[in-house]
Amino acid sequence: MPEPSEALEKHTIDHVPETERHGRVRDLFTMWFGTNIAPLPLVTGAMGVQVFHQSFVSAVLAIVVGQLVGGIFMALHSAQGPQLGVPQMIQSRAQFGSVGALLIVVVAAAMYVGFFASNIVLAGKSLHGLAPAVPVDAGILLGAAGSAAICLIGYRLIHHLNKIATVVLGLGVLAGLATVVARGLPDDFLTRGSFTFAGWLATVSLSALWQLAFAPYVSDYSRYLPRTVRTASTFWATYWGSCLGSALPFLAGTVVALVSPDPDAVAGFHDAAGAFGPVLLLLFLFSVINHNALNLYGAVLSMITIGQTFRARWQPRVAARGAVSALVLAAALIIALGLSSDFVTHFVNLVLVLLVVLVPWTAINLIDFYLLHRGRYDFDALFAPDGGRYGRFNPVALGSYALGIVVQIPFLATDLYTGPLAARLGGADLSWLVGLIVTAPLYYLWARARHGAGEGAVEVGGTDDVVVALSGGQPES
Template structure:
């Protein structure tokens, strides 16, 4: 039911974020669209995209130019989906996982929320491994495990303070890390590249496509939480402006980090540890790189912890519908995620690269059909107009507890990918005839998109009249 009229004058934003998964009212909206450029450029200058970028030459044995082309193609394609999700934030003012209830239903959405939570925990654990190694490289007396703990605690503090600090740190990171990584690469090149730098490796279609997929996935992996960082912007900002600021910030930042990884993968071929390779190849500038990476991984990883916390709170609120979680709840859930991630990170530290490859390839299979359904529903079916209050109702309101159209489409989207999946855990029967190339994500997009769109339109699932004027229900209790 409609709530009281909201003040028209924006309130000064709190230093410590108070909201979690609830709707951000218009009078609390703040920020500028251009902040999204620095948000996504700064957060992408980090060790994990560096490690991922090196996989083209280290794991898939592509040449320098083959890997560069694959990285650029993957970033430009994957960035489209990521930025389209970002543009949803100002229009709805709720986290991405809450908005997914409009497609999957109040209970049905738990499927993708659980997947998203697992993804964030996996990336958080992977990043704190890199934080531990960076700190150990700077101060060998500090064990890697101790560095992992310190990196995790730093990210937890940022997550607890929340939205404003995350944006502020990424404004700093855009300049400091951007200049730092360019300077580091210049030093590596000036010190001399190996004679076979441009001739090592080669082109194989399977390896090239696998590199494209990893690059595209880096962008797609942001999709379940990218609008969480645009939802505080005023509702009046143009959708196109939100899209382009996010798109170019994320694509340029991650491309720079991926290309740096490619260079280091070839310039320091004797190690699978790309961060240590950058330290070694940069000579006396190496410690500067490690300091910058330590800052970047703590900063970047706060997003993964923030996303995991919001996802877990969403799960809890689904079953406790009168709960209004605030800052205290975010702190408590952060502590739980932190403890679990530390256990995972210590286990990952010994065999990081191969474990991480398996993680990202599995994520690709489950993320693709969700992103297709979410975007088609927002832009073509409901056209950005939802009954926001119904998203917080115990029975899901007009969206129900389960939406069989979305859930079956999602299952179809996963099933059609399986014959084309090529991982060390599972290889589909159609991979060998295609020369070993993994085409699963392309098949998933191509099938899920029309299946969901035609089915939803035929069932008459369209935007409710005046849906945007429905104020979200305010739960009775708080935490």
């Protein structure tokens, strides 16, 4: 462990200079494996059986496909971190303009707060399950305090805890699954439920969306790596860490949903594991607190980004992160305590809606980094009061973004709204896939056309640059 003075993160949204870069690429594997062993993916994984009534084989296949597809976009964002050395939301100013990017930053902040609030509810329930004398609300407060302490210390502690979580939580969930199987599976374990194309697509979407939800902040945890690390190494370490780490609790949720009659997957895992159940609850409590520090950290960086947009000369450091953390923590606690009785349902609907507006951002950001700018950005302009060469608003990005949202609406399927095409597919939500397919080429072609007309500020490159980057080369500087 580093010295206390070194462990406390001093940077917030500013550029990390080369002299302060540290860490190894393999740390990204443990970072994303460890943080994904958590109750929320367990609950989400159970939905393939509980909500979409898939068979075990069908649900497992859907989960694997969703993880492998969604993980591609998540890992491509992670590979930007060492090259840029700034948080993902700051880099978005290069695509949308300094003020135009606020739309994305606000959405990301709302999503982080939603994740944080939902996880502290799960922490409160886990603590109550371990010690019934502790009320759920008291458990919520304790879980939130633990996550806040991790967030305040920052980057190094988050990485260190996830190295521990990779081993402890990974082995714990595997041991729990082995215990469940050893205690006996129901006779209809493999025959209950059935394959339906709509239900299978919906399960694929849930699995892929879990990965896509990390996109707005995944590079925040690779931005301290030296710029000399291979881009391909960054991609693959993140990709396999996140896909394997998410797939394990997703698959555990599927098994538990078929074994236990309890609709609460966490409680069902506890009951199905017998004497090992309390150990699982203790591990999940640690998991929630650890995982939730990322959500608070992301929310804080987003809120600081919003403030710095209007105060360009502000250089926030540790004190600012602490003050903003307290404000975000208070807001999340109010939400969690008010909706704790049925928060997960509210949370799933919220995140599905927020992802509709994050998916086009993912397409624009990746196309801009890998095909248009090829990793070359003006860092001074990213923090300039007028947006520098990127301006306050970029009409190409904002126009592509708006159209990317509109095309998703007919394919959207939530409790709040189901589009006509989603209804024809039996409620399968394919909005995220349509948003990616439409927005990526639209932004690329529109940006090239604007550049050709002499109006753009981007250097347009070819697909060779992406091949070079992902095969181990470095973007030009």
